[in-house]
Amino acid sequence: MQDRPTSLELLRAVREALEREVAPGLADARLRYRALIAANVLRILERELPGEDRRLTAELTALDALLDRERGRAPGTLEALRQAVLDANRALCERIRRGDADAGPWRERVLACLREAVAAALAVNNPSAL
Amino acid sequence: MALIAGAEGVREALARFLEREVGAPVTVAACASVASGTMREAWAFDVVLPDGGQEHRLVYLEDRGGSLLPSRLLCDDEFRVLRAMHDAGLRVPRPYWRVGTEDPSGLRPGLVLARAEGETVARRVLRDPAFAAVRPRLLAELGEELARIHAAPIAGLERLPRARAHQPSVAAQLDELEGVLRAIGEPHPTLELALRWLRAGAPDCARAVVVHGDYRLGNVVVHPERGLAAVLDWELAHVGDPGEDVLWFCIRFWRALDAPGWQGLGPRERFLDTYARAGGRRFDADTARYWEVFANFRWAIVTLGQAWRHLSGREHDLELASIGRHCAEVEWEILRLLDHAA
Numbered sequence: 001m002q003d004r005p006t007s008l009e010l011l012r013a014v015r016e017a018l019e020r021e022v023a024p025g026l027a028d029a030r031l032r033y034r035a036l037i038a039a040n041v042l043r044i045l046e047r048e049l050p051g052e053d054r055r056l057t058a059e060l061t062a063l064d065a066l067l068d069r070e071r072g073r074a075p076g077t078l079e080a081l082r083q084a085v086l087d088a089n090r091a092l093c094e095r096i097r098r099g100d101a102d103a104g105p106w107r108e109r110v111l112a113c114l115r116e117a118v119a120a121a122l123a124v125n126n127p128s129a130l
Numbered sequence: 131m132a133l134i135a136g137a138e139g140v141r142e143a144l145a146r147f148l149e150r151e152v153g154a155p156v157t158v159a160a161c162a163s164v165a166s167g168t169m170r171e172a173w174a175f176d177v178v179l180p181d182g183g184q185e186h187r188l189v190y191l192e193d194r195g196g197s198l199l200p201s202r203l204l205c206d207d208e209f210r211v212l213r214a215m216h217d218a219g220l221r222v223p224r225p226y227w228r229v230g231t232e233d234p235s236g237l238r239p240g241l242v243l244a245r246a247e248g249e250t251v252a253r254r255v256l257r258d259p260a261f262a263a264v265r266p267r268l269l270a271e272l273g274e275e276l277a278r279i280h281a282a283p284i285a286g287l288e289r290l291p292r293a294r295a296h297q298p299s300v301a302a303q304l305d306e307l308e309g310v311l312r313a314i315g316e317p318h319p320t321l322e323l324a325l326r327w328l329r330a331g332a333p334d335c336a337r338a339v340v341v342h343g344d345y346r347l348g349n350v351v352v353h354p355e356r357g358l359a360a361v362l363d364w365e366l367a368h369v370g371d372p373g374e375d376v377l378w379f380c381i382r383f384w385r386a387l388d389a390p391g392w393q394g395l396g397p398r399e400r401f402l403d404t405y406a407r408a409g410g411r412r413f414d415a416d417t418a419r420y421w422e423v424f425a426n427f428r429w430a431i432v433t434l435g436q437a438w439r440h441l442s443g444r445e446h447d448l449e450l451a452s453i454g455r456h457c458a459e460v461e462w463e464i465l466r467l468l469d470h471a472a
Contacts, residue, residue, distance in 0.1 A: 110319070126455075
């Protein structure tokens with residue numbers, strides 16, 4: 001167990017310092033712009049870290065259903081979970097490239113699954129665009 | 131030749147370059163870095179040339195060596211396009227000189243162009259009170275100017291990338307974009323769906339034109355009184371279907387047009403209508419949707435490619451890295467468009 005501040009609290013502290021102190025104090029417009037990009041990247045991480053395992057598990061479950069895959073046991077670590085989602089997405093890409101999703105009911109299921117996955121990614125990256 | 135660095139180094143190198151070009155000593159004043167994209171560094175400077183003492187307000191666009199897409203034009207070809215467009219009376223910065231590789235002045239390859247007065251940052255054009263007077267007419271000006279670009283003569287631009295014979299104009303570009311996607315190698319099912327759909331439905335190109343390749347609000351100069359002053363960044367120019375530019379301008383990501391919950395420069399219909407009335411093509415709903423999916427797909431690939439410039443270790447850069455996280459927004463729009471498509 002790490003001492004507080006937690007990683008999330010630290011991220012927020014750095015972002016707020018960038019937004020409120022560093023950026024406004026920079027005379028160079030280019031550097032100010034880059035400080036604000038950095039702040040926005042930290043804001044993305046603040047949204048990404050809480051519940052990342054839950055989102056990955058939901059995506060994996062949806063992809064397994066779409067690909068008719070039985071998975072005995074869920075991956076035990078976050079790293080294994082990430083790899084499993086990546087592999088399942090690769091398998092989905094293969095099937096789309098073969099033309100399996102060109103038309104018909106499976107296409108509708110693919111579209112529905114992707115809407116869920118992309119919406120979840122966008123809720124982290126830029127929720128105002130949803 | 132030692133590498134030049136900083137505004138003072140660029141200023142001195144520019145003086146050396148210009149002296150050789152004009153054959154007489156010149157004084158370069160007020161050289162400063164100005165905002166530009168991720169592709170090149172822009173240096174604004176003023177110079178008095180021995181041609182009558184008039185001060186020239188110029189910009190030196192210094193290549194950073196990156197590339198939005200593999201088919202990006204080299205400086206020489208971009209210079210030719212600019213010259214052709216300038217000669218055709220279009221609103222582009224007057225091209226002065228190109229700087230070649232290993233120039234003895236020490237400058238990196240790039241272009242020296244007239245500096246158009248005004249604003250390039252889209253957010254300011256959309257919101258800053260200074261542009262309130264020109265905002266109401268800007269969308270119509272952008273539609274008309276694009277129609278004029280698409281009416282410009284292609285003769286003399288034989289070196290521009292173009293479609294292969296007996297293929298839809300878009301096929302070569304889809305090959306290129308797919309190549310970028312494969313090279314990066316990460317799974318993007320939404321982009322695979324879009325690619326299948328685009329390959330299957332490529333429309334016939336009624337008339338091939340000079341396509342700007344990146345025509346959007348962030349790539350034009352807007353003057354607070356004169357309105358649209360110049361169209362910049364011709365490095366992705368090619369010969370192709372006018373629908374590419376027209377719907378590229380329209381994609382949601384740029385926030386240039388009105389959308390639910392967003393006030394842009396005006397409704398999409400006004401842009402499409404002024405484009406058509408100025409001699410451009412009128413697109414039916416299906417054709418417009420095709421080019422809108424294509425534009426979003428192309429932009430999605432560019433975002434991945436920009437992030438890859440960072441991830442591959444070639445150019446460590448925060449801005450390039452952060453662009454990778456824009457892809458989901460573009461994919462979201464692609465899914466919306468595909469959902470409404472036949």
